[in-house]
Amino acid sequence: MNSDTSTRELSVPSVLCPFPVTYDEAAAAKADDEIVSWALGLDLFPGQRSELSGYRFGTFAALTHPDAVDHDHLMLAARNMTALFAADDHYCDEGIEGVRLAMSASRLAGALTALENGPRLSDCPSTEDFVGSDPVTRSLRLTAEHLTRLGTATQVGRLRHETIATFLAMAAENSWRIAGHVPEPAEYMAHRKYNGGMACLVLIDVVGGYELTARDWEEPGVRSLSLAASLMIMLVNDLYSVAKESEDIGSHSLPTVLSARHGWSLEQSMRATGELHDRLMCAYLRMEPEVARGASPELARYLTGLRHWMRGNLEWHTLTGRHNNREGRPTPRTGPLGPTHDLTEVRPSTAAGLCPHCGDDHHQDAATAVA
Numbered sequence: 001m002n003s004d005t006s007t008r009e010l011s012v013p014s015v016l017c018p019f020p021v022t023y024d025e026a027a028a029a030k031a032d033d034e035i036v037s038w039a040l041g042l043d044l045f046p047g048q049r050s051e052l053s054g055y056r057f058g059t060f061a062a063l064t065h066p067d068a069v070d071h072d073h074l075m076l077a078a079r080n081m082t083a084l085f086a087a088d089d090h091y092c093d094e095g096i097e098g099v100r101l102a103m104s105a106s107r108l109a110g111a112l113t114a115l116e117n118g119p120r121l122s123d124c125p126s127t128e129d130f131v132g133s134d135p136v137t138r139s140l141r142l143t144a145e146h147l148t149r150l151g152t153a154t155q156v157g158r159l160r161h162e163t164i165a166t167f168l169a170m171a172a173e174n175s176w177r178i179a180g181h182v183p184e185p186a187e188y189m190a191h192r193k194y195n196g197g198m199a200c201l202v203l204i205d206v207v208g209g210y211e212l213t214a215r216d217w218e219e220p221g222v223r224s225l226s227l228a229a230s231l232m233i234m235l236v237n238d239l240y241s242v243a244k245e246s247e248d249i250g251s252h253s254l255p256t257v258l259s260a261r262h263g264w265s266l267e268q269s270m271r272a273t274g275e276l277h278d279r280l281m282c283a284y285l286r287m288e289p290e291v292a293r294g295a296s297p298e299l300a301r302y303l304t305g306l307r308h309w310m311r312g313n314l315e316w317h318t319l320t321g322r323h324n325n326r327e328g329r330p331t332p333r334t335g336p337l338g339p340t341h342d343l344t345e346v347r348p349s350t351a352a353g354l355c356p357h358c359g360d361d362h363h364q365d366a367a368t369a370v371a
Contacts, residue, residue, distance in 0.1 A: 010267060012239045013274035014339060016281045017232075019311040023062045027074060031058025035078045042142075043135045044086045047096035054321025057082050063312030064200070067305070069209035076146045077200070077207045080159070083139035084166065084196055085322075087111060090136050092170050101178050105171040107136075112167065114140035115160045117148060151206040154214060162199040169195035176252060182260045185360040188252060189231070196237075197230030204305035205298065216299045221291040228284050229306045233313045235277045239270055240317040240324075258359050272359050279356055314339055 035058045039045060045052055061068075061078035068074040089097050091107045113127060114137040131137045140163075147156050169191045176183055183191075205212040216222055238253035254276070258269035292303055317323060318339050354361055 010242060010270065012339075013271050015236065015239070015274050015314070016278040017311050017314050017339075018285075019307040021063070021311055021315050022066045022308070023059075023312065024066070025062075027068075027071065028056075028059040028062035030071065031061055031074055031078050032056050034058065034075060035061075035082055038079065039082055039086070039139075042138050044082070044139060045089060045097070047098070048089070051321055055085075056316070056320050057085070060312070060316045060320070063316050064309045065204070065207045065305075066308055066312075067208045067301070069207070073150060073207045073209065076143070076150055077203055079139070079143045079146060080203060081200060083136065083143050084163075084199055086136045086139055087167070088170065088196075092174055101174050104174040108167040108171050111137045111140055112164060114138070115144050115163060117141055117144040147203070147206065152211055155202075155206050155211060158202045158217065159199070162202045165194045166196055166199040173252060183252065183257060185254070185257055185261055185358040186355075186362075188254060188257045189358045192234045192238075192254070193227050193231035195234055197233040198226065200233075201226055201230060201306065201309055204302055204309065208301060208305060210298050210301060212298050212302050213296070216296065216302070219291075221287070222299065222302075225284060225288060225291055225303070225306060228280055229310055232277055232280055232284070232310055235273055235280075236314050236317055239273055239277075242266065242270065254359070261360060272354075276357070276359055 032053065036053050039052060039057075040049065048055075058074075058078050060081055061074050065074060065077050068077070087108065090099070091104045091111075092099060092101075110130065111134070113123070114131045131141055144156065144159070147159055172191050173195065175181075235254060238255060242253055242255050254273045255266055255269035258264060258272055259266055262269075264272070288303065292300060295303065
């Protein structure tokens with residue numbers, strides 16, 4: 001997406017997220033300082049050093065994990081977030097880090113060995129040299145070691161699984177760019193829920209000092225809520241990152257996909273994205289009590305953790321320097337009702353007849369196929 005006047009004047013719509021903000025500001029500030037030192041020590045984000053402290057990755061962790069057992073557990077979340085942002089910036093879509101799109105899938109796949117940090121049959125020494133020579137793989141290895149110290153083998157395996165899914169989604173997005181392919185809305189939404197959110201939600205129980213059983217983690221209703229929460233988290237990211245990405249290589253987001261599909265202005269597509277988010281939130285709030293009925297104490301805590309993550313993610317996006325007040329880049333304005341508003345039902349879309357789940361016109365596809 002090219003930068004233009006309209007992207008510099010974007011207004012992010014208010015979205016439904018009726019959960020309270022709760023976090024320890026002192027803990028957030030301490031985590032901010034430490035995560036910057038950790039990232040600089042690993043030589044992460046070399047092209048963004050002057051901006052890094054304003055990204056407030058420690059605050060992100062504090063906002064999304066207000067029940068963290070202690071500072072050590074909170075820093076696990078902060079390191080995991082930072083490593084994922086680094087993989088995205090170094091391998092995928094941050095032009096100032098010298099990304100080579102043609103190599104992105106290879107670099108993401110090669111980084112997976114960094115998540116294997118326990119005793120195992122020996123790799124070629126050069127494989128471990130590869131892990132140690134790259135800032136992103138070093139950050140992933142250190143995060144895996146941190147989790148191994150604080151969590152169980154099952155929890156380590158869950159992080160590995162969700163990170164692999166995230167990297168696959170990142171590679172898919174880069175394949176679209178290389179091919180010059182603009183995905184259809186449904187195609188985009190099918191991948192978006194796996195592109196970062198789940199690899200963070202998977203640490204909710206670890207950071208809180210408990211373990212969600214495998215049975216609860218994989219229970220279909222719980223999985224459905226987790227994926228829905230992940231998708232809403234990523235849609236909020238889409239809304240706040242459109243302006244930032246207008247100056248970068250040009251990654252896809254739901255607003256840009258809807259604009260390409262329907263010929264809408266970016267502002268209209270952002271409103272439609274907000275409406276899709278709100279419909280999903282209403283469905284989430286209807287389903288949550290059913291899943292919570294008879295829940296174990298651990299599952300009840302996990303469901304509360306999902307709420308913390310959705311609200312904390314929204315709050316962080318309104319204040320981080322990664323998307324706001326960034327030198328040479330447009331800053332999105334928040335809608336007139338602020339970042340959140342309370343709704344009893346979602347207002348009907350101004351684009352009647354479109355799919356309420358992805359914003360597409362599936363009848364158009366059918367008509368084209370018949371023709």
